[in-house]
Amino acid sequence: MFSLEALWTILSTKLPVFMEGVVVTIQLAAWTVVGGSLLGILVALLRLSHVRMLRVLSGAYIEFLRGTPMLVQVLIVYYGLPQLGVRLPRMTAGILALIINSGAYMAEIVRSGIQAIDVGQTEAARSLGMTQAQTMLHIILPQALKNILPAIGNEFVVIIKESSILYTIGIYELTYQANKLASTNFRYLETLTVSALIYFVLTFTTSKLLGLLERRMKRADR
Amino acid sequence: MQTVKKGEVLLSAKGLQKRFGTLDVLRGVDVDIHGGEVVVIIGPSGSGKSTFLRCLNLLETPTGGDIVFEGVSILGAGKGINKLRERMGMVFQQFNLFPHLSVLENVCIAPMKVKKTPRAKAEARAMELLARVGLSDKAKAYPSQLSGGQRQRVAIVRALAMDPDVMLFDEPTSALDPEMVGEVLDVMKRLAEDGMTMVVVTHEMGFAREVGDRVLFMDEGMIVEEGLPQELFGNPQNPRTQDFLRKVL
Numbered sequence: 001m002f003s004l005e006a007l008w009t010i011l012s013t014k015l016p017v018f019m020e021g022v023v024v025t026i027q028l029a030a031w032t033v034v035g036g037s038l039l040g041i042l043v044a045l046l047r048l049s050h051v052r053m054l055r056v057l058s059g060a061y062i063e064f065l066r067g068t069p070m071l072v073q074v075l076i077v078y079y080g081l082p083q084l085g086v087r088l089p090r091m092t093a094g095i096l097a098l099i100i101n102s103g104a105y106m107a108e109i110v111r112s113g114i115q116a117i118d119v120g121q122t123e124a125a126r127s128l129g130m131t132q133a134q135t136m137l138h139i140i141l142p143q144a145l146k147n148i149l150p151a152i153g154n155e156f157v158v159i160i161k162e163s164s165i166l167y168t169i170g171i172y173e174l175t176y177q178a179n180k181l182a183s184t185n186f187r188y189l190e191t192l193t194v195s196a197l198i199y200f201v202l203t204f205t206t207s208k209l210l211g212l213l214e215r216r217m218k219r220a221d222r
Numbered sequence: 223m224q225t226v227k228k229g230e231v232l233l234s235a236k237g238l239q240k241r242f243g244t245l246d247v248l249r250g251v252d253v254d255i256h257g258g259e260v261v262v263i264i265g266p267s268g269s270g271k272s273t274f275l276r277c278l279n280l281l282e283t284p285t286g287g288d289i290v291f292e293g294v295s296i297l298g299a300g301k302g303i304n305k306l307r308e309r310m311g312m313v314f315q316q317f318n319l320f321p322h323l324s325v326l327e328n329v330c331i332a333p334m335k336v337k338k339t340p341r342a343k344a345e346a347r348a349m350e351l352l353a354r355v356g357l358s359d360k361a362k363a364y365p366s367q368l369s370g371g372q373r374q375r376v377a378i379v380r381a382l383a384m385d386p387d388v389m390l391f392d393e394p395t396s397a398l399d400p401e402m403v404g405e406v407l408d409v410m411k412r413l414a415e416d417g418m419t420m421v422v423v424t425h426e427m428g429f430a431r432e433v434g435d436r437v438l439f440m441d442e443g444m445i446v447e448e449g450l451p452q453e454l455f456g457n458p459q460n461p462r463t464q465d466f467l468r469k470v471l
Contacts, residue, residue, distance in 0.1 A: 118318075120314060120316050120318040121318060121320065123281050123312075123314070123318060124312075124314060124318035124319075124320070124377075125320075125332075126281065126304075126307065127279055127281065127307055127310070127311070127312035127381075128307070128308070128311075128331075128332035128336065128380070128381070128384055129304050129305070129307045129308030129332060129336045129337075129384060130332060130335060130336055131304050134335050134336070138331060138335060139320055142322050143320075143321065143322050146322065
């Protein structure tokens with residue numbers, strides 16, 4: 001039987017345990033959204049390069065990472081890489097796996113953002129003598145990134161949820177803490193429900209804050 | 223800055239061709255533009271005049287012929303095209319101001335990033351140029367806060383900030399509300415009086431007649447007729463020129 005009383009007891013007495021997990025989850029998501037954005041920008045630029053080889057390679061990266069399970073990717077990074085002599089600390093391996101995965105999605109977001117900028121912007125910049133790189137850096141990317149900020153925010157919400165996969169390699173994030181607690185109090189249903197509620201509070205607050213930020217920026221644009 | 227003296231050939235197109243797929247947009251255009259000259263290009267839409275202008279600074283790559291700017295073949299310039307473009311200002315029909323930058327930043331960004339001009343110096347020069355077109359008080363504004371005429375004046379200033387040897391105007395008043403055309407043409411007229419070399423694609427026949435040193439009439443990818451404004455407008459020789467002028471005047 002689902003017991004509200006048990007749920008309340010868990011919430012009121014074990015909150016610090018969950019909070020430890022929340023801190024790690026937020027750390028994972030924050031590092032991943034930053035690293036994933038940077039990787040996404042890099043891959044998007046390669047995807048739009050004049051060099052065919054770079055386009056093919058970056059395209060393959062995007063397709064492969066989006067077409068394979070994240071769990072498998074995480075396991076490859078954490079259990080597979082040591083076989084090649086690359087032994088990473090648990091947390092580093094976890095973040096790296098998330099970044100590699102998120103970078104593929106971010107690349108597509110950034111690419112569409114760049115392509116949505118009017119070609120007249122590039123023409124104006126080039127007509128002033130700017131190189132292709134200067135045009136991208138000073139004219140196109142600032143506008144593109146501003147336009148895709150909402151999409152990057154959505155990706156942040158997705159990462160908060162998906163980071164739970166890292167419990168499988170023993171990172172002490174929210175799901176891990178909840179699972180561990182449940183295996184000692186045997187109140188799986190209530191304990192995991194508490195963790196779900198906490199995830200929901202995290203993602204819901206984040207999207208509301210992002211929505212607020214978005215409306216602010218729209219108003220600043222007039 | 224001007225490396226070519228007044229009256230000498232500054233920019234020339236030699237047998238210029240441009241083909242989009244199976245469409246011949248330019249079919250052998252030969253023009254010499256001299257230092258200090260104002261050349262106005264008129265013609266029906268689709269005649270290739272904008273394409274011709276965009277070939278001059280290689281926004282479009284010609285498929286045949288050559289362009290020589292200050293004695294250098296542009297088509298063989300490779301990466302050197304960026305250096306050449308610094309000396310060719312361009313003004314677009316749709317202004318193409320950078321919406322994420324203030325007016326002042328729009329004007330300063332190219333001198334600062336391309337020529338490495340120190341910020342203080344670039345801003346001083348920008349303010350001087352903005353004052354000349356009557357927009358000193360808009361330096362901190364963003365493009366979205368300006369009227370069309372103001373935007374185009376800023377775009378002209380942005381190009382001038384690079385101290386170009388020639389200014390290319392691609393239908394600079396076609397996207398403007400009628401009441402704003404005058405303020406932009408006034409700025410262009412003053413620029414011409416100051417001795418700037420200008421190539422202007424326009425539908426403003428009054429401007430062509432009044433400010434142009436030479437008028438080219440283009441049709442179907444070729445220069446059909448050219449001459450002094452009073453000749454071309456007063457006594458056009460080619461039937462196609464006559465037909466066009468009858469429709470627009």
